[in-house]
Structure formats: C-alpha cells, structure tokens
Amino acid sequence: MTVALARLEPDDLVVDVGCGGGEAIREAAARVPEGKAIGVDPSAAMMRIARELSDSHAGRKRIEFVEGRAEKLPLPDASATVVVAINSLHHWENAAAGLAEVMRVLRPDGRLLVTDEEAEPDKFGHGDGDLTDPARVLAIIKDAGFVDVCFSKHTEGDVRMLAVTARKDVV
Numbered sequence: 001m002t003v004a005l006a007r008l009e010p011d012d013l014v015v016d017v018g019c020g021g022g023e024a025i026r027e028a029a030a031r032v033p034e035g036k037a038i039g040v041d042p043s044a045a046m047m048r049i050a051r052e053l054s055d056s057h058a059g060r061k062r063i064e065f066v067e068g069r070a071e072k073l074p075l076p077d078a079s080a081t082v083v084v085a086i087n088s089l090h091h092w093e094n095a096a097a098g099l100a101e102v103m104r105v106l107r108p109d110g111r112l113l114v115t116d117e118e119a120e121p122d123k124f125g126h127g128d129g130d131l132t133d134p135a136r137v138l139a140i141i142k143d144a145g146f147v148d149v150c151f152s153k154h155t156e157g158d159v160r161m162l163a164v165t166a167r168k169d170v171v
C-alpha cells in the first residue's frame with residue numbers, strides 16, 4: 001500500500017528507513033527500472049534476511065541494504081528522491097534527529113512518506129508513545145522543515161493505514 005501511494009517514477013532513488021525484511025524495497029525496485037531502492041535498518045539480522053529474500057528478485061541489481069539507523073543515515077547528502085518509513089517512525093530512538101537526517105539525504109523537491117498500520121482507530125503504530133497521535137506526527141514532520149505535509153487514511157481489505165506525505169522544499 002505504501003509503495004503504491006508513493007507513486008514512484010522509473011528513475012526514483014527510494015530509501016526505506018527501518019525496512020525490516022525489505023518487502024517494500026522489493027516492491028519499489030520493480031517500479032524503478034532506471035533507479036534504485038535502498039533499505040536501511042539497524043538490525044544486522046534483518047539486513048541478512050532482507051538480502052537473502054532479495055537474492056532471487058528480478059530487480060536485485062537495483063536493490064541495496066545498508067545497516068544503519070534513522071538518526072545517522074549511512075547515505076550521502078541529497079542522494080534520495082523518495083524516503084519511506086513504514087511502521088518504523090515510532091521505533092526510532094530520536095524521531096526529530098531521524099527526520100533531520102531524512103531531510104539531509106533527500107534531494108530538493110524529494111518526498112517523504114511515513115505510514116503505519118492502524119492497529120487502533122486513529123492511532124499510528126502499536127505503541128503508546130506520543131507518536132501514536134497523528135497530530136504529533138504531523139507536527140514533528142513540519143518542525144523538521146518539510147512542506148506540503150498532508151495526513152491521509154487508506155484501507156485495503158482488512159488493512160487500515162495512516163499516512164503522512166511531505167516534501168523537501170526546493171530553496
């Protein structure tokens with residue numbers, strides 16, 4: 001659902017922060033035949049599983065997994081056109097620091113998409129921290145300097161998803 005919502009262009013360079021086993025990266029790689037899909041996760045075990053699961057993927061040459069955390073993304077400045085964080089933001093130790101890093105690695109006009117499965121009505125994530133509150137998620141993304149920050153809700157079958165889309169300004 002998140003990758004469909006991202007409306008990727010063929011040459012996008014997509015980064016998934018907190019990618020886990022890399023499902024969204026494999027989905028994204030199929031949609032960026034001239035681009036690249038990079039998954040970042042602090043769990044070495046997850047990165048190993050993600051690489052194994054991606055070995056036989058048709059787009060494996062466009063897929064990369066890098067161990068790292070949101071607060072110190074192992075990526076160069078202005079290197080990504082799209083960053084996604086799926087069921088991930090509320091796991092970050094420091095969301096503000098992570099969003100500053102997302103801002104750094106995005107190119108001007110690059111897009112951020114934060115999504116979480118809606119386990120409880122109108123709440124992000126499965127935890128009980130302040131990032132379960134959509135208003136708080138919108139606020140920290142705005143505070144990080146993103147523009148065009150929008151909240152939306154999506155349903156597919158039994159799955160309900162909350163999403164925030166945002167953009168890095170060109171100036």
Ligand SMILES: C[S@@+](CC[C@H](N)C(=O)[O-])C[C@H]1O[C@@H](n2cnc3c(N)ncnc32)[C@H](O)[C@@H]1O
Binds near residue numbers: 020023043069091092
């Ligand atoms: C619930 S899983 C979501 C995995 C995947 N995005 C998905 O939706 O299937 C949360 C992921 O966030 C990762 N994570 C935890 N702390 C993180 C941090 N500081 N920065 C980035 N990712 C982190 C975890 O290792 C885990 O893989």
